[in-house]
Amino acid sequence: MLRSLCSIAVRLGGARQPRLLSSAASGDGNDGKGAKDAIDEDLLNAIEGVANNIHPQNGSEKKSLKNTLINRLVANEKASFDAAAASASSEMLDDQALIGLLADVAGDAKVEKKLPPKSAQLRQEKRGLVLLRKEIFYQAVQSGFTTEEARVKSETIVNEAQIKLQEQRKALLNDVREKVEQEEVEETERSEKDQKLFTMALEFMEKIYKDDLISSAVRKPVKVDNDAIKLFNQKPLGIWKKGEKYEDFSLGFWKQWDERAARISNGSFGPTNSFEEQIEWTTKGKQWEYPIDNEFKMGDESNVSFIDHVFLERHLPSLGIPKSGPIAHFMHLVCVGLSKNPYMTAAKKREHLKWFADYFNTEKQKLVHKLHEQEQIAAQNAL
Amino acid sequence: MLQNRLFLRHFIANFATSSAFEPREFENNEKTAITAVNALTNARSIVQITSKEKVGKRFRREFNLPQKAIDGLRNAIITCERPAKQLQNEADQLAKKLEQRRFPESPEKLKKLRDEVKRKLKSGKKDEISDFDKESFGGKVQEAQQYEIRNEVDRIMKKENFNWKPLEITTKESAAAYSLARLAPNYAEITRTLEEFNTIPDFQPETVLDFGSGAGAGFWAIQNKWPDVKEITMVDLSDAMMKFSMDSLRNEQSSEASQNGRPFVHNNVNFRRHLIPSLNTTYDVVLAHRVLCEIGSSETRLQLIESLWKRTNRFLILIESSQTGAFGGLLEARDFLLTQGTLVDYRKLLKSLEEAVMLSPKVVRIVEDYNLSDYEKYALLMEAVPPGHTVPTMLPTATVLAPCPHDLGCPLGVHSSCTFNTRFQPIRADGRRSEKESDGTEVSKFTYMILEKSQRKVNNEHTERILKNRKLGGHVTCDVCTAFRGIQRITLSKKHGEMYTALRSRRDGDLLPINLKTMTSSGIFEVDN
Numbered sequence: 067m068l069r070s071l072c073s074i075a076v077r078l079g080g081a082r083q084p085r086l087l088s089s090a091a092s093g094d095g096n097d098g099k100g101a102k103d104a105i106d107e108d109l110l111n112a113i114e115g116v117a118n119n120i121h122p123q124n125g126s127e128k129k130s131l132k133n134t135l136i137n138r139l140v141a142n143e144k145a146s147f148d149a150a151a152a153s154a155s156s157e158m159l160d161d162q163a164l165i166g167l168l169a170d171v172a173g174d175a176k177v178e179k180k181l182p183p184k185s186a187q188l189r190q191e192k193r194g195l196v197l198l199r200k201e202i203f204y205q206a207v208q209s210g211f212t213t214e215e216a217r218v219k220s221e222t223i224v225n226e227a228q229i230k231l232q233e234q235r236k237a238l239l240n241d242v243r244e245k246v247e248q249e250e251v252e253e254t255e256r257s258e259k260d261q262k263l264f265t266m267a268l269e270f271m272e273k274i275y276k277d278d279l280i281s282s283a284v285r286k287p288v289k290v291d292n293d294a295i296k297l298f299n300q301k302p303l304g305i306w307k308k309g310e311k312y313e314d315f316s317l318g319f320w321k322q323w324d325e326r327a328a329r330i331s332n333g334s335f336g337p338t339n340s341f342e343e344q345i346e347w348t349t350k351g352k353q354w355e356y357p358i359d360n361e362f363k364m365g366d367e368s369n370v371s372f373i374d375h376v377f378l379e380r381h382l383p384s385l386g387i388p389k390s391g392p393i394a395h396f397m398h399l400v401c402v403g404l405s406k407n408p409y410m411t412a413a414k415k416r417e418h419l420k421w422f423a424d425y426f427n428t429e430k431q432k433l434v435h436k437l438h439e440q441e442q443i444a445a446q447n448a449l
Numbered sequence: 450m451l452q453n454r455l456f457l458r459h460f461i462a463n464f465a466t467s468s469a470f471e472p473r474e475f476e477n478n479e480k481t482a483i484t485a486v487n488a489l490t491n492a493r494s495i496v497q498i499t500s501k502e503k504v505g506k507r508f509r510r511e512f513n514l515p516q517k518a519i520d521g522l523r524n525a526i527i528t529c530e531r532p533a534k535q536l537q538n539e540a541d542q543l544a545k546k547l548e549q550r551r552f553p554e555s556p557e558k559l560k561k562l563r564d565e566v567k568r569k570l571k572s573g574k575k576d577e578i579s580d581f582d583k584e585s586f587g588g589k590v591q592e593a594q595q596y597e598i599r600n601e602v603d604r605i606m607k608k609e610n611f612n613w614k615p616l617e618i619t620t621k622e623s624a625a626a627y628s629l630a631r632l633a634p635n636y637a638e639i640t641r642t643l644e645e646f647n648t649i650p651d652f653q654p655e656t657v658l659d660f661g662s663g664a665g666a667g668f669w670a671i672q673n674k675w676p677d678v679k680e681i682t683m684v685d686l687s688d689a690m691m692k693f694s695m696d697s698l699r700n701e702q703s704s705e706a707s708q709n710g711r712p713f714v715h716n717n718v719n720f721r722r723h724l725i726p727s728l729n730t731t732y733d734v735v736l737a738h739r740v741l742c743e744i745g746s747s748e749t750r751l752q753l754i755e756s757l758w759k760r761t762n763r764f765l766i767l768i769e770s771s772q773t774g775a776f777g778g779l780l781e782a783r784d785f786l787l788t789q790g791t792l793v794d795y796r797k798l799l800k801s802l803e804e805a806v807m808l809s810p811k812v813v814r815i816v817e818d819y820n821l822s823d824y825e826k827y828a829l830l831m832e833a834v835p836p837g838h839t840v841p842t843m844l845p846t847a848t849v850l851a852p853c854p855h856d857l858g859c860p861l862g863v864h865s866s867c868t869f870n871t872r873f874q875p876i877r878a879d880g881r882r883s884e885k886e887s888d889g890t891e892v893s894k895f896t897y898m899i900l901e902k903s904q905r906k907v908n909n910e911h912t913e914r915i916l917k918n919r920k921l922g923g924h925v926t927c928d929v930c931t932a933f934r935g936i937q938r939i940t941l942s943k944k945h946g947e948m949y950t951a952l953r954s955r956r957d958g959d960l961l962p963i964n965l966k967t968m969t970s971s972g973i974f975e976v977d978n
Contacts, residue, residue, distance in 0.1 A: 200822035201857055205933045210856075210907055213828050220825075 554776025776866030
């Protein structure tokens, strides 16, 4: 954060540096014509006056003196700007509190002590206790105690050692737990320091960019006052104290008259636009319902499949129609015609077929057959 | 075992230092109380000091070869082919090599080291023949590469001082060089060790075994200590060394003993290359001087210690160099004998008691209690077993005569050793002075262990031993190895009178001339309380 802020300050300083340098360079090249942009008009006039006073006759010396004075003033201006820029950029580095914060944040974390695994520790302790017991037993025997006394003494000391070992292990565990808690506390403090550092950096940034910020007048939000008096939740004033005793005296006729007038005035005087008009027509059945549906109000026919309408030849064998001959040909034509009729129901089409079947009974079939044969013979004789 | 000892010392230190103790110092006319501090754990205690009634003489400072030994060595060297000056030069080089000789590492550790070195070498090399290319190269190229790697590993191991080999003496001249290099210091070391037997005035061994006799220094030391030994047996694996020592021990040609058919300076001296296989031949004193450093494996060393122990009637003496590795090997042998000596052969015991119809529930309970240590079971069974029966152990019971005042673990750490010094006059065949010589004598450092085949006496006056005696202006600060309290540091000043005088005259490795009786201690594990 500090590095980026310093780089921003350096960039701000660098943005104005080339202009001054270019003006200085152009000043040297153009014999002071370019430098007039950086130096005031009054100052230029003063320089002219001084040059005229010192060298009134010699033109070349007057010109060189004027150039020297202009260059020196330009250098002085550059030095002043450099000092200002340096002080601005070094302001952050000289802030001791900020450096202290950074040092705290960048400090290395302490190396955490590791606990040995418990089973390994217990095994080691057990072995140590056995060796300790042997040493104490040996010392007791060599000191002149009897074997039984030495045994009792070694057992006592080993028990004491075991108790001390357990206390030591518990103390170590407590130390580790306290260390963990302390680390949590330090983490919290470090986060607080980070927040403080961020706040300081933000203030510094605002200080740098204060002149560039747009001071726009944003509309202020209006706060609602919840304690204001609500007009419609007030209690009656209590002026009329005997309101319950009054009755309504009126004729029935005028009451009905008033109700009818109210109904007429509350009701509308027809649709106010074209949409309401069409809705009214659709409700009354004067207009098709939109969107268009060609199955609109089909009734029972909506449950009948198109197969029953189109494929009617399958009913002919059950009606007794012969399968070949002129009658069969005729009935085929009847089926084709009925299947193309969109205005008849499937039941009505079957009635037509039944009528034709009743018409072509057995006697009519023989007659048609005979007439057909005669026609065939006549056709052959005609050839 | 070292880990157990270290853990136990650390274990006790944790509890001993948990409670603070303010020492008080007062003086009586006869008895004086001073503050003693444990040198390793910093536990403090108040110790009452009194003069010992019978204070033995302090050990001698200088041990020189007898003239007979020097004459014998000279006669043997004269018979060598090469001149004496050349042999002395070889002896000097051998002495330097033996001084820097290291104790052998265990084969498992060496193998692990070799594998690690080889792995590092292979990771460093990048022109290794990969598995894909192995088929294209012949067997000879692969063998050459393996040979190169092995040579590299050997070179690195040798540079890092892992190049132990047994000392081999195969010629008469090398035996002469070894005798010139080591006869005098070996004699000094063994004689200084045998000074410990001054505390046993009536001990007179009849038979002595010198295992790894070498130049015969043990023979001369035993002759000097016990002139009336009836039989001395010298065992050495090196044939050339054995023959050279025989030449050194010959009588002169003009003496009467030589004419009577006895060529050696002792009437009954045996020279052997191996131990007698039978266990019926036993020796009152068995001496093994610088033998453990010649055996490369720990198991083999313990086997040798066991066989020597079974052939010992009473005392076994082990002497090694003062390096930490050698001291570790010595401790290993000591702990082996002490633990096996108190480990009861339970199956054998129960079987013999059952046959005698004397098995009691008390004995069974003691045997089956797994909370008791081996020593505890041994002590309890010694009382529980009916008279007329002995408790069988894996090995005969051992105790340490010297230098330790106790039979427990050594309180010294892994990287330190219990060192003793001795002075001797060097013998040289070229007539010049030795470069390490100062005022005509040299110093030899060693460590030793004397084990006795018996049980330690109860309520005995313990022989505390001075490890380090710092004689400062007007007072003396001593590190003392005690029987029960590890290494204690005590300070006596001139106001303590004759006790101060007696302590000041002692050297490192001597016995403490005063009695220490602990009155109060900051430790919590005290038997006296």
